[in-house]
Amino acid sequence: MSGQKGYIYAELAVNDSSYFFSEYMPRVKPVLEQYDAKFLVAQDDPEVIEGGRKVKRIVFIEFDSPEKAREFYYSKDYQDIIQYRFDSASAHLYLLDGVAP
Structure with missing residues (x-):
């Protein structure tokens, strides 16, 4: 393995924050744990310093x-619960490859 991270x-x-945090989050956390995922940032109202965008979270x-990031996203376990997120939030989601060491 190259040591390159995925994000x-x-x-x-x-x-719908009540639904998001009571229905989606308890279901997604165990799936993320299966893939050894680490939350690096989870923040409301980030400071946007360029681009004039309003990003809520x-x-x-x-x-x-x-590969592990892609495997998580396309896994049956995640796809089985993704509708909970769709029902409570809208998102722009990106799969990113880290810089090789």
């Missing part, structure tokens, strides 16, 4: 490899 970066607008999650 999921999300810009979220949580429309960002999440930045690290995986051991780009």
Whole structure:
């Protein structure tokens, strides 16, 4: 393995925070744990210093490899619960490859 990390970066607008935090988050956390994911950032109202965008929430999650990040996202376990996020938030979601060491 190359040591290159994989990441999921999300810009979220949580429309129903009660549903998001009571239904989606308890289901997604165990799936993330299966893939050894690490939350690096989970923040409401980040300071946007360029670009004039209003971003309500960002999440930045690290995986051991780009393949592991993709494997998580496309896994049956995650796809089985993704509708909970769709029902409570809108998002721009990115799969990112880290810089090789």
